Amino acid sequence: MLADFFEYDFLRHTFLTGLLIGIIAPLLGTFIVVRRLSLLADALSHVTLAGIAFGLFLDKKFAVGITPLYGGMAFSVLGSIFIEKLRGVYHAYQELAIPIILSGGVGLSLIFISLADGFNTELFNYLFGSVSAVSKQDFLSIAGIAIFIVIIITLFYKELVTLSFDEEHAKVSGIHAKRIHLLFIVLTALVIAASIRIVGVLLVSALMTLPVAASMRLARGFKQMMFLSIVFGELAVIIGLISGYYLSIPPGGTIVMVSIIILLLSIALKRITWKPGKVREA
């Protein structure tokens, strides 16, 4: 069943890229979920779409060869910095930044898509993901991004956890909350841009949050939750990519459905194993 994935280069690149984003999306997703920023991923993915549409538009009208991956990444990172600024401006209503950026992203996308003479197959692939869209060049770029992200998260793991758990305490103890947060949000933007090839703009946030939602039910402690999220993310990507390929369905759809099945199973498992009255007073 897997034979095709090893035989054809384009499938192999897709598969390997899938394995990489199966790691980095839930890795960042863990922090996104515990900080209640799940919608942030959605906003950034729509900004990424604008960057991709911009790349396609330049390519079509002026034959300027910007890889859509880099166009998307640039927009996503700029969008993430802009969200941070907006959160500062609307201090009491920080969630306002998300609809502003999300609608801005969709608006820009529409403009560039129209200027590039409308909808085409390539764009469809970006919306819902594709098993055949990953070039060797894309794979190498995404591998570089994945290594970078894993290194940065490892280096700043303790600060990120401390900040996510209790921002006030972190600030009082002398952690540079603003800088760490900016770093985190830029990493999120990179992960989204890298994941879009496989899962698509509309469903990328699902791969970041659903495996985390499932592992949250089962894990003891933050580290365990993070590893379990990655296991679930990998399962979803592998099963989703293979079934998507054989059923001719965009992998975004199958990956998300597998994630939802995993989530439902984890809820059911918790129901079975949960024992009431476990907590005692010291």
Next chain:
Amino acid sequence: MDNFVVRMQDVSYAYEQKDVLTNINFSIPQGAFMGLIGPNGGGKTTLIKLLLGLINPDKGSIELLQQPRDKFKDWNKIGFVSQKANSFNKGFPATVYEVVSMGLTAKVGYLKFFNKTHKEKILSTIDQVGMLDYAYENIGNLSGGQQQRVFIARSLVNNPELLILDEPTVGVDYENVQRFYEMLHRLNTQYGITLLLVTHDTGTMTEHATEIACLNTTLHFHGKPEEYKSLTDIDLSKLYGHPVNLVTHDH
């Protein structure tokens, strides 16, 4: 000369033209168990914020561990357990061990990892607050009193000289409040940690604290618990600005 952990001289602070604190002269000697009481809006939390450097006084000077606050660098020698600690995100899947390790994050520093000494310190601190049996439980599964102990351990892991607690017993039932005070007493006498405890719970506090201060914009009283107990209802009414019925706890 006595060593003071905290010394405030002539400190005033106003917020939106309303005086919150006026001419506060206040000090905490080393090794004290200081109970700070006063009505809501009396400036207790503001005083803590001033101590922690979160806000600046309009006038007056503040010293921490004999250094001017503005030049103070040893923030990990001052532990703070906030009132908000018991309204944290209960779903956050961190174990007791992980929460206590967060106390060391800033001390260990950027780009460095926890080593064996840190790990042993984390476990011994968890033991110190009597939570070793729960070290690998998720904090969300613990009771309010147990969670509060964990937050104290998160501060203690830095070996603070001063531990500031803001209403730590809110939402903790009576029996466990007693045990909680016993633990504080042990930290104070066995480990020599100076404590500043802000609370409404004057009854239990007067049994354990070595000094009491009453704050309502100005400092109304500062002395030993025995002197505080001998205050009449009239004195207390002045402090609170309305008649008070002292709630006594009989054992």
